[in-house]
Amino acid sequence: MSAKTKVAILGASGYTGAELVRILALHPHVEMTVLTADRRAGKPFADVFPHLAGIRLPDLVAIDQVDWAGVDFVFCALPHGTTQEVVAGLPAHVKCCDLSADFRLKDVAAYAEYYGHEHLAPELQKEVVYGLTEVYREQIKAARVVANPGCYPTSAQLPLMPLIAKGLIAADGIIVDAKSGVTGAGRAPKEGTLFSEVTEGIHPYGIATHRHAPEIEQGLSEAAGRPVLVNFTPHLMPMARGILSTIYVQCAEGVTAADLRAALADRYAGEPFVRVLPEGQVPATRHVRGSNFVLMNAFDDRLPGRAILTCVEDNLVKGASGQAVQNMNVMLGFEETTALMQQPMFP
Structure with missing residues (x-):
C-alpha cells in the first residue's frame, strides 16, 4: 500500500x-x-x-x-x-x-x-x-x-463560458444577479452578518464594485477572445449555504433557450459534478446543499431574443x-x- x-x-x-x-x-x-x-x-x-x-x-x-x-x-x-x-x-x-x-x-x-x-x-x-x-x-x-475560483465566479463562468465561446450569446450586456448564503462572508464576527441583521431580509452589496466582477470578466474575456464587461450584483440571503446566479443574456440570431441548453448539455456531458437539467426544471440551492454539484438550466425570456440562465451550487463546497x-x-x-x-x- x-x-x-x-x-x-x-x-x-x-x-x-x-x-x-x-x-x-x-x-x-x-x-x-x-x-x-x-x-x-x-x-x-x-x-x-x-x-x-x-x-x-x-x-x-x-x-x-x-x-x-x-x-x-x-x-x-x-x-x-x-x-x-x-x-x-x-x-x-x-x-x-x-x-x-x-x-x-x-x-x-x-x-x-x-x-x-x-x-x-x-x-x-x-x-x-x-x-x-x-x-x-x-x-x-x-x-x-x-x-x-470564487463562489460567485464559479456559478457565472460555468454556464457562460461555453455559450460565449460558441457564439450562441452576445458577450456584451450580460447581467449576473447573484445570491449567497451568509457563510460566504467568512466566520469572523461582523455586525453585518449577525442573525438579527440578516434574518427576514435580503440586500445587495458591493454594487458595481464587487471584487468577483473582474474574476468573472477574466474568464468570459478568454472565452470571447476579447475584453468583456458584465453587470454583476451580489445579494446576501438569510441562509447559511448556497449560491444562486440568475443570468440575463442576448441570444445570437435564431438561437433559443433550447439551443443553449443543448450546448451546455453537450459541453458538460461526462462531467461528474455539472448537471444540465431538463427543460422547465428550475435549479434550487436546496438541491445541492452539502454537495460538490452544480445545477444549471436555460429559459426563454419574455423579451424576444433573450434568455435567462440559472445556476446553483453550495458556496462552501x-x-x-x-x-x-x-x-x-x-x-x-x-x-x-x-x-x-x-x-x-x-x-
Whole structure:
C-alpha cells in the first residue's frame, strides 16, 4: 500500500477549513497532518468544530510552527490579502491550492486596483493556474500552485463560458444577479452578518464594485477572445449555504433557450459534478446543499431574443473547499471524484 499524501490546511478554523476536513476525512489517499489557526493554536480541532470530533486529527498550530518537510500538499484557507507571501514561501516540493482571492487575477495591476494593495508575489503569479476544474483541467494537472475560483465566479463562468465561446450569446450586456448564503462572508464576527441583521431580509452589496466582477470578466474575456464587461450584483440571503446566479443574456440570431441548453448539455456531458437539467426544471440551492454539484438550466425570456440562465451550487463546497479537493485530485493524479460524491442534503 502506497504512503498517503501528507496534507496541511492553513486557516483550518474557518468555514472553508472545516469543509476541507469534513471532505478529506473520506479521502483514502491523504492524511491531514497539519492544521493551522494562529489564534487557536494549541487547541484540539474538536474544540473549534465539535461536529467533527470523531475524526483523528492533529491539534491546531501556528503557521510558524509547521515543519514543511513533512508536508506534500497545502490547502491555503487564509483570509484574502494574507496568502501571497505564505504561498510564495512554501518549499518547492509542496503543491498548493489557494482558496483565497490572492492569485485568481492574472493581471497583478487589476489585483492592486480591486484589492487595495500591490501584489506581493508577482513572479509566482505567472505560474499559477486558475482552478475552474472543468475548464482548465489539463493545465491543473501540471500545476504546482492553483488559485481556487470564487463562489460567485464559479456559478457565472460555468454556464457562460461555453455559450460565449460558441457564439450562441452576445458577450456584451450580460447581467449576473447573484445570491449567497451568509457563510460566504467568512466566520469572523461582523455586525453585518449577525442573525438579527440578516434574518427576514435580503440586500445587495458591493454594487458595481464587487471584487468577483473582474474574476468573472477574466474568464468570459478568454472565452470571447476579447475584453468583456458584465453587470454583476451580489445579494446576501438569510441562509447559511448556497449560491444562486440568475443570468440575463442576448441570444445570437435564431438561437433559443433550447439551443443553449443543448450546448451546455453537450459541453458538460461526462462531467461528474455539472448537471444540465431538463427543460422547465428550475435549479434550487436546496438541491445541492452539502454537495460538490452544480445545477444549471436555460429559459426563454419574455423579451424576444433573450434568455435567462440559472445556476446553483453550495458556496462552501463547489464554491470553495469541494472544488479545492477536486483540484487536488487532478494535481496529484487521483480519481477526480474521490471523497466528493456525497449526495446533497435535503431538507
